[in-house]
Every structure is written in C-alpha cells, then in structure tokens.
Amino acid sequence: MKPLHGKIALVAGGTRGAGRGIAIELGAAGATVYVTGRTTRAQVSEYNRPETIEETAELVTKAGGQGIAVQVDHLIPEQVQALANRIEQEHGRLDILVNDIWGGENLVEWNTPVWEHSLDKGLRMLRLAIDTHLITSHFVLPLLIKNKNGLIVEMTDGTAEYNRDHYRLSMYYDLVKNSINRMAWALAQEVKPHECTAVSLTPGWLRSELMLEIFKVTEENWREGASEDPHFIISESPRYVGRAVAALAGDSEVSRWNGQSLSSGQLAQVYGFTDVDGSQPNCMPYLVEVIEAGKSADTTGYR
Template sequence: MKSLLGKIALVAGATRGAGRGIAIELGAAGATVYVTGRTTRSERSEYNRAETIEETAELVTKAGGQGIAVQVDHLVPEQVAALVNRIEQEQGRLDILVNDIWGAENLAEWHVPVWEHSLDKGLRMLRLAIDTHLITSHYALPLIIKNKNGLIVEMTDGTAEYNQQNYRVSMFYDQAKTSVIRMAWALAQEVKSFDCTAVAMTPGWLRSEIMLEHFKVKEDNWQDAASTEPHFLISESPRYVGRAVATLAGDPDVNRWNGQSLSSGQLAQVYGFTDVDGSQPNCWPYLVEVMDAGKPADISGYR
C-alpha cells in the first residue's frame, strides 16, 4: 500500500531477527530504511553469525523500499553521531526510529542467581541493551522532533504487565528488558510536546534465525519443532512484529499509544494485520493462560 512512501526510518540493530523483520516491513510500506549493525560481509561481530546488514538492506529494497546499510557500533557515540549526521545530510529528516540493538543472547546465564552470574557478562548485557538505546536516542531524537508525528519504538522482550508479574530467569536479563519498557515511557514524556510518539514494542515467541537453529528447523518447516516443544506453535515470524511497527508508523492517530507497552499480537487484534501465514498469533495471553499455567499446548483461540 506504500503508506510510508517518503518516510525515512532508522532501524538500529537490523542485522537479523526482529530488526530485520521490521526493516523489511517498513520497506514494504515504501519507506527509506537505514539499517545498522556490526556485522557486514567483510566483518563479523562477536556473534560470529552469517547474517549481514547488507542482506537486510537488499531485502528492504526487494520489498519495495530503499534499504541503506551502515555499519555502526551503537556503544560508540562518535559512530552514532556520524550516522545521524549522514541521515540528515542525505535525507534532511528522520520520521521513524526503531531501537532494536541487543546482541546479548550469548551473555545470559539462565536460572543463575546474581551472585553467581558472571559480572562481566551481566554488565556487558546491560550496556548492550540500555546504553546503546540511550546513545542512539540522544543523537537521533533532535532530528526526529524537527517534524511532527515522529515515531520512536523501543524494542524489548515482554509486555509491562508480563514483566511486572514474572521474573525473566536472570537478574541481568530481567533488568535489561524491563528497563527498556520504562525508557519508552520516559521518552514519551519528553517528545509528546513535539507531537511525537514513543512506545515499547515486543514480539511474541519470535522465530529468529537463532531460535530456528535451536530447534533445528527452518522457516518453511518451523511447525516440525512442535514435536520437541508443542508450545512453539504459538510462535511468530519476525515479519509479524515488523507489520506491527509499520502499521503504527502509518497510523495518523498513533499518538494515542504514546508511552504504552505494546505487543505484535495485541496490535494485530486492533489493526487486523496478519503474520506471513495469514494467522494472528497472540503470544502473551497464551503464555500466561496456557504455558505458564501448566496446561497442555493448545493454540485454539490464540492464533
């Protein structure tokens, strides 16, 4: 529908996973999308994975937008400042900022108390999850607020309600993901007088590249993972949360969501978009009412 034609977006942390899915869907809606990350075709981050920002940019362009890959370490202020300066010089504006920088899956030690968890890994996780977002907002928001209706999306894991009631099985992970939700609320207070909107956004059980590898499946046969984990049938592709963000960005009344904690499944119920398979998985109620309640896997009414 090209509802975002002429809009300029920055998806910070778009090498893979939710960031890539969001970038693609913004492109499908017609946006010009700057995609950042540390892994390029010539250099890999400590993840040592094959996905690159160039691939993401090409997928954005293939979807109908314009993808522009820029290698950035969002812990380095000078690199972020240079990125935003480039966007301003090339485009003159920035309409959408998606803070999806993360990169800490390999640092969490699950079900390990804080006094036994590696302090170096834990503090590195917090820097990757929180400092990166703050640094990026510091430099990008002056460009966002130059125009009305700018959108800032803070990507996290879990809704405010879910994270308030559930310990995320690692002190550092819990703090990282909960802090980003509060960050979105605080940003909302700072940008509302400029007619801009900030929200926290979470996917459900995301079929990221890492998750698919964990279950030894691919996107075209992901249902096979249900033989190992029946609850995996509630999972969603990265494009689903991408459609949630693109739909928000195209909503002229988006400021009604300012400061709120949102999920892809929740917004699908409001706006009517679907995942790539035509379904509407609603993961977070399922986790509470079925999975965490110890009931047998049954996605009836949740997908």
C-alpha cells in the same frame, strides 16, 4: 501509493531477528530504511553470526523500499553521531526510529543468581542493551523531533505488565527488558511536547534465525518444531512484529499509544494484519493462560 512512501526510518540493530523483520516490512510499506549493526560481509561482530546488515538492506529494497546499510557500533558515540549527521545530510529528517539493539544472547546465564553470574558478561549485557539505546536516542532524536508525528519504537521482550509479574530468569536480563519498557515511557514524556510518539513493543515467541537453529527447523517447516516443544505452535515470524511497526508508523492517530507497552499480537487485533502464514498469533496471553496454567498446547483463540 504505499502508506510509508517518502518516510525515512532507522532500524538500529537491524542485522537479524526482529530488526530484520521490521526493516523488511517498513520497506514493503515504501519507506527508506537505514539498517545499522556491527556485522557486515567484511567484518563479523562478537555475536559471531552469519547475518549481515547488507543482506537486510537488500531485502528491504527487494520488498519495495530503499535499504541503506550503515555499519555502526551503537556503543561508540562518534559513530552514532556520524550516522545522525549522514541521515540529516541525505534526507534532512527522520520519521521513524526503531531501537532494536540487543546482541546479548551469548552473555545470559539463565537461572544463575547474580552472585554466581559472570559479572563481566552481565555488565556487558547492560551496556549492549541499555547504553546503546540511550546513546542512539541522544544523537538521533533531535533529527526526529524536527517534524510532528515522529515515531520511536523501543524493542524489548515482554510487556511492562507481564514483566512486572514475572522474573525473567536472570537479574541482568530482567533489568534489560524492564528498563527498555520504562525507557519508552520516559521518552514518551519527553517527545510529547513535540507531537511525537514513543512506545515499547515486544514480539511473542520469535522465530529468529537463532531460534530456528535451536529447533532444527526452517521458516518453511517451522511447525515441525512442535515435536520438541508443543507450545512452539504459538511462535511467530519476525515479519509479524515488523507489520506491527509498519501499522503504527502508518497510523495518523498513533499518538493514542504514546508511552504504552505493546505486543505484536495485541496490535494485530487492532490493525488487522497477519503473520506471513495468514494467522494472528497472540503469544502474551497464551503464555499466562495456557503455558503457565499447565494446559496442553492449543492455540484455539490465540492464533
């Protein structure tokens, strides 16, 4: 029997990128996965990307789970409440919440001080990446804490330790990614009495659909992207962080991580999973010890 057989998961913001990779891996472990987002085959969001929630749900089912696509704008409380009601009616509980809502790439103005950055774009970014997580937690967590051992994974970019010492090149982006780490810590305090666990989790250099396009490669020939940036060899597929979530969800002692800020590479070393190519990239220390140290690209000891 698959380790997550019978488990009910919600991947909020599972249309593409890390969310899609996580949903697929939860499905591969046997879970039923609700996949939410704004883009469907009939309607494209402001993000204006081709990936859809239906595609993700189909990939979940193909992997061995049950994928259920539900169009939800997580900024609209009524839609999130309706989602929670549906999950309760159909399954009576929720075991895993992955909060991966983001959608702010087109809003960030990198290396632009706050007084020059578009105020409208900056505030929209905060709403998309922070308010959505709070609204989702408000409506969904009462369903998750009904039973012991529920897991909440707040997805971010950068561990709390890394982000503490590094400015993320935009005040708005910096606020978003630090806020999610703190949000997970605060959630951990609130769900601990219910014997549930909350963590924040970051992938490394993620080969999302957008990143593959930027480097003009596919997942099959991604290594060719190193010709543009040699450090691209430390990158990882979205399935890698998906396997990190699946490992956490299948850990009977997952409460040991409560409140912690984790990375895909760190968890791979603990749980022993690999990326789709069989490697174990560990990007967070590589960023500091190789890239920031000005060394030539070399993943020896990091992959």
